[in-house]
Amino acid sequence: MGGREAEARRNDARVLAAASAVFEELGDDAPVSAIARRAGVGMGSLYRRYPTKEVLVxxxxxxxxxxxxxxxxxxxxxxxxxxxxxxxxxxxVESGATKLLGLRRTRTDDLRAAAERAGAALERLVERARAEGGLREGVSAGDLLHLARLVTGAEPGLRERYLALVLDGLRARLPLPGPAPEWGF
Incomplete structure (x- = not known):
């Protein structure tokens, strides 16, 4: 690999890491200039690799x-x-992945394939944890994704606390009593 190609790969990794951090902090409305600044690359370098914000997202x-x-x-x-x-x-939770998955984006075949891969592995893990008696009945891979999203959305100082509460609630014990309450005021 040549020097320019290696530098381009390093720049790309820095841009993706910076974009992840900036999007996690500011959401969809994050300016691309903030991503370039955090990555330490010029706007030209960023746009050569990511011609639109949608491609970067x-x-x-x-x-x-x-x-x-x-x-x-x-x-x-x-x-x-x-x-x-x-x-x-x-x-x-620590990676911030679920917060990033909430960004507005076009659903593409490669995103669907990656989601299916992640979902299938999570579902197998859920089944194993339930079969071994560690995981509460009725919990799905989808539940884990949503719970991770909720915990990730908490203030950084509270994430560990909320994650501990979530993990304790997922543990197999007696079934939850009665039906869930209706939402309303």
């Missing part, structure tokens, strides 16, 4: 989904399903 979301899929697939090799599930949930 797409790649950030794809990387987030791939991180969740990688975490879940790696966890499937662990003998302790509950411990593996806890590490995946913690890693997903």
């Amino acid at each position: 797409h790649d950030v979301c794809l990387a987030a989904l791939q991180r969740v899929a990688d975490l879940a697939e790696s966890a499937l090799r662990d003998d302790d399903a509950w411990g593996a599930l806890e590490r995946v949930l913690r890693g997903t």
Whole structure:
């Protein structure tokens, strides 16, 4: 790999990391100039690789989904399903992936494939944790994704506390009593 190609790869990694951080902090309305500034690259360099903000958002979301899929697939090799599930949930929260997945974006085939890969691995992990008796009945991979999103949305100083509460609530014990209350005032 030549010097320019290596530099381009480093710049790309810096841009994606910066974009993830800026989008997590500011959401969809984050200016591309803030991403370039945080990455330490010029606007020309950023636009050569990402001609539109939508392309950048797409790649950030794809990387987030791939991180969740990688975490879940790696966890499937662990003998302790509950411990593996806890590490995946913690890693997903720490990565900010679920917050990034809330960005406005066009749904593409590669995003769908990455989501299916992540979902399938998470569902297998959920089934294993339930079969081993560690996970409450009725919990799905979708529940884990939504819970991770809720915890990620909390103030940084409270995330660990809320994650501990969520993990405790996921543990298998007696079933929840009665139906859930109706929403209303």
